[in-house]
Amino acid sequence: MKNITKIKGFLYICIILIFVSFIGLMPQSVYADSGLTVNNALILGEVNPGNNYTHSINVKLGTSAEATGIAIQIGGIGQTLRDQYQLLQASEDKSSYSAREYIKSDIANFYLEPGDSREVKFTLDIPKDVGVGGRYALIKVTTIPGEGETVGVITVVNIPVYLTISKTKLIHTGKIDAVSAEEAVTGKPVYILTTIENTGNHHYKVKGEVEIADSNGKLLDTVYVSLTSSIIPTMSRQLKATFIPKNELSLGIYNIKSKVTLEDGTLLDEATGTFEVKAPYVPPPAPAVVDLKPSTASALNTDDGRISIAFPQGSVLADAQISLRSNPPDQLPAAPVNHALGTTSFRVDGLTGLLLKPAAVKVKYSSADLAKAEGDPARLVLARWDEANSQWTVLKTSRDYNTQTLNTETNQFSLWAVLIGPAVSVPLVGASPSIASVTVPASNGGISWWVLAVVILLAGVIGVLLTSFILHKSKKHH
Amino acid sequence: MISKFYVLFILLTVFFVLLSMNIILDSPVKAAEPSITITAPTEINSWELSPIGTQPKTTTGALSVVTTDADGLGWTIVATDYDTNTSGFMTKYTGGFYEVGTDLKSALQVSSEGGSVTLPGGGIIVSGIGNTNPQSDYTILFNQIVDWEDQPGTYRITVTFTGTLTP
Numbered sequence: 001m002k003n004i005t006k007i008k009g010f011l012y013i014c015i016i017l018i019f020v021s022f023i024g025l026m027p028q029s030v031y032a033d034s035g036l037t038v039n040n041a042l043i044l045g046e047v048n049p050g051n052n053y054t055h056s057i058n059v060k061l062g063t064s065a066e067a068t069g070i071a072i073q074i075g076g077i078g079q080t081l082r083d084q085y086q087l088l089q090a091s092e093d094k095s096s097y098s099a100r101e102y103i104k105s106d107i108a109n110f111y112l113e114p115g116d117s118r119e120v121k122f123t124l125d126i127p128k129d130v131g132v133g134g135r136y137a138l139i140k141v142t143t144i145p146g147e148g149e150t151v152g153v154i155t156v157v158n159i160p161v162y163l164t165i166s167k168t169k170l171i172h173t174g175k176i177d178a179v180s181a182e183e184a185v186t187g188k189p190v191y192i193l194t195t196i197e198n199t200g201n202h203h204y205k206v207k208g209e210v211e212i213a214d215s216n217g218k219l220l221d222t223v224y225v226s227l228t229s230s231i232i233p234t235m236s237r238q239l240k241a242t243f244i245p246k247n248e249l250s251l252g253i254y255n256i257k258s259k260v261t262l263e264d265g266t267l268l269d270e271a272t273g274t275f276e277v278k279a280p281y282v283p284p285p286a287p288a289v290v291d292l293k294p295s296t297a298s299a300l301n302t303d304d305g306r307i308s309i310a311f312p313q314g315s316v317l318a319d320a321q322i323s324l325r326s327n328p329p330d331q332l333p334a335a336p337v338n339h340a341l342g343t344t345s346f347r348v349d350g351l352t353g354l355l356l357k358p359a360a361v362k363v364k365y366s367s368a369d370l371a372k373a374e375g376d377p378a379r380l381v382l383a384r385w386d387e388a389n390s391q392w393t394v395l396k397t398s399r400d401y402n403t404q405t406l407n408t409e410t411n412q413f414s415l416w417a418v419l420i421g422p423a424v425s426v427p428l429v430g431a432s433p434s435i436a437s438v439t440v441p442a443s444n445g446g447i448s449w450w451v452l453a454v455v456i457l458l459a460g461v462i463g464v465l466l467t468s469f470i471l472h473k474s475k476k477h478h
Numbered sequence: 479m480i481s482k483f484y485v486l487f488i489l490l491t492v493f494f495v496l497l498s499m500n501i502i503l504d505s506p507v508k509a510a511e512p513s514i515t516i517t518a519p520t521e522i523n524s525w526e527l528s529p530i531g532t533q534p535k536t537t538t539g540a541l542s543v544v545t546t547d548a549d550g551l552g553w554t555i556v557a558t559d560y561d562t563n564t565s566g567f568m569t570k571y572t573g574g575f576y577e578v579g580t581d582l583k584s585a586l587q588v589s590s591e592g593g594s595v596t597l598p599g600g601g602i603i604v605s606g607i608g609n610t611n612p613q614s615d616y617t618i619l620f621n622q623i624v625d626w627e628d629q630p631g632t633y634r635i636t637v638t639f640t641g642t643l644t645p
Contacts, residue, residue, distance in 0.1 A: 033517075034517050035515040035516050035517030035518075035542065035544070036515065036516055036517075036518075037513060037514070037515040037544075038513060038514060038515075039511055039513040040511040040512070040513065041512060041513055041514050041643050042512050042551065042643045042645060044645050058513075062515075062517065080601075082601055082602065083554065083602065083644065084554075084556050084600075084601060084602065085556075085640075085642050145636045149521075149522075149523045149524065149571075149632070149634065150522045150523060150524065150525040150568075150632075150633070150634060150635075151521065151522035151525065151537075151586075151620060151634070151635055151636070151637060152521055152634065152635070152636035152637070153518045153519060153520070153521050153636065153637055153638075153639065154518075154560075154636055154637070154638040154639070155516050155518045155638075155639055155640075155641075156638055156639065156640040156641070157514055157516065157640070157641050157642070158640055158641070158642035160642065160643070160644065160645060162645055203645075229552045229644035229645065230644070230645050367611075371608075371609075371610075371611035372607075372608065375611075
């Protein structure tokens with residue numbers, strides 16, 4: 001009798017565990033409670049001519065939001081020079097790359113109460129004679145404005161539609177339309193603008209490299225523009241490079257050489273331009289400066305305490321002024337293989353050669369760095385840009401998790417960055433997060449069936465072993 | 479005993495299958511359905527504007543963004559004014575209607591840590607890459623210059639906050 005009670009108890013535990021497991025399978029919600037959420041808010045993938053596709057989104061209103069009407073609009077897509085999306089009505093949408101007419105939604109307007117959600121289904125009918133390259137559109141999910149007396153607010157979520165016609169020739173070409181600079185104002189960086197137009201038939205991302213030289217051709221600096229979001233055919237994007245001169249600029253003309261490449265480094269176009277310094281120009285002050293002397297040890301610390309460099313006595317042969325300034329993370333050369341750029345980056349200037357003794361570099365990583373490393377600080381490393389060889393040197397980095405710092409030693413300086421190294425565990429399946437979302441998602445959430453079969457088999461074996469063990473134990477007690 | 483064996487076997491098997499599925503579904507290799515949540519600043523009902531004192535007059539709001547399954551994607555939040563009644567300028571508003579043409583001399587500016595933009599065209603005020611962790615919160619500043627030539631009255635504008643996951 002006692003054993004039956006025990007088995008019953010065990011069964012109850014199993015049922016509770018299964019219930020808990022089901023809860024675990026439910027989508028985990030971390031959404032803000034009064035916002036507008038759109039799930040599956042991107043249509044990006046390959047399509048075949050003559051085929052039909054469906055794409056479902058889920059529109060949800062937070063539990064503490066006010067009830068609102070929701071409008072679904074489908075239009076052509078426009079991109080501004082500064083990466084802003086515009087919905088083009090039929091009368092404005094003249095692009096031969098438009099997918100506007102291929103897309104229909106099952107509903108145009110609906111009403112949501114707080115906490116409510118609604119699925120909206122889109123059908124995509126791809127004509128047989130759709131042509132080659134990419135086709136693009138924009139779907140807008142819009143709330144109805146509230147009754148604010150002074151400033152009303154509308155919330156919108158854009159759903160970009162990027163379709164690639166499969167098995168067609170994709171042309172990735174581009175042309176620089178303009179290279180210019182904003183006025184050089186003393187105490188501020190000089191912003192250099194490069195406008196690149198997509199002259200191909202398919203979207204792509206670009207990155208930039210801008211060289212600034214004086215009128216004698218002496219290279220002053222090379223500034224990088226990190227990878228942009230995708231530019232669609234016929235649209236242009238303005239790349240903004242921030243040039244912070246290391247020294248004062250004398251009056252006169254300066255030369256700009258701007259190069260724009262694809263993500264893989266393929267050159268799209270290069271062009272030259274000039275800018276004139278018409279008034280005395282002093283660069284913005286570096287946030288941290290130290291006068292280094294051969295006879296004493298010195299430290300270079302930023303005011304916020306995030307970066308410190310300790311130079312030992314005898315690290316230099318002659319006096320030198322070393323400065324440190326933060327570097328915009330979007331102005332870094334591309335990360336090396338298997339690494340990604342973090343958000344902390346800085347530049348150290350003033351050294352003309354190698355240090356005689358290595359300096360100790362200590363960098364406090366930011367929460368944004370940590371977020372990029374998916375919460376694993378062991379993936380964070382320090383890297384230095386090697387200007388001579390145009391490549392990153394990933395440095396041997398030790399970590400202090402208590403103080404959230406990365407530490408290394410070096411005998412040279414230039415551009416520095418926190419990089420994200422590869423995750424320790426290797427993914428099971430090389431699924432890209434941004435492909436084929438136009439297809440109806442598999443009901444198993446994208447797990448391959450053989451993985452599922454192995455899981456069930458293993459679970460079955462464990463189940464048999466555990467059951468046998470428990471029953472064997474209970475028999476013994478009898 | 480046999481029936482007990484089967485019951486136990488089935489329950490344990492189901493339990494381990496579900497447990498394994500939990501582990502797999504929480505892994506980063508699941509099919510991506512990127513999502514974005516925007517909590518825009520709440521409507522502003524009372525903002526006293528005056529040409530007296532420091533300009534521009536400023537009021538604040540809170541914006542939060544949540545992106546999930548957005549690895550490899552960027553995201554932007556853009557502030558604009560699409561309403562042709564106002565076209566970026568706070569416009570006199572009486573009895574539920576705009577007095578088109580009677581607006582403040584200066585356009586409304588909206589700013590946050592990603593930039594300061596002037597309506598109506600506006601632009602990106604915050605942006606990011608990948609997933610927020612778990613959400614990113616921003617203070618939004620509404621800046622309005624009030625001129626002595628601006629007429630007294632109730633003025634209104636509607637600001638649109640647009641979130642986009644950018645491939």
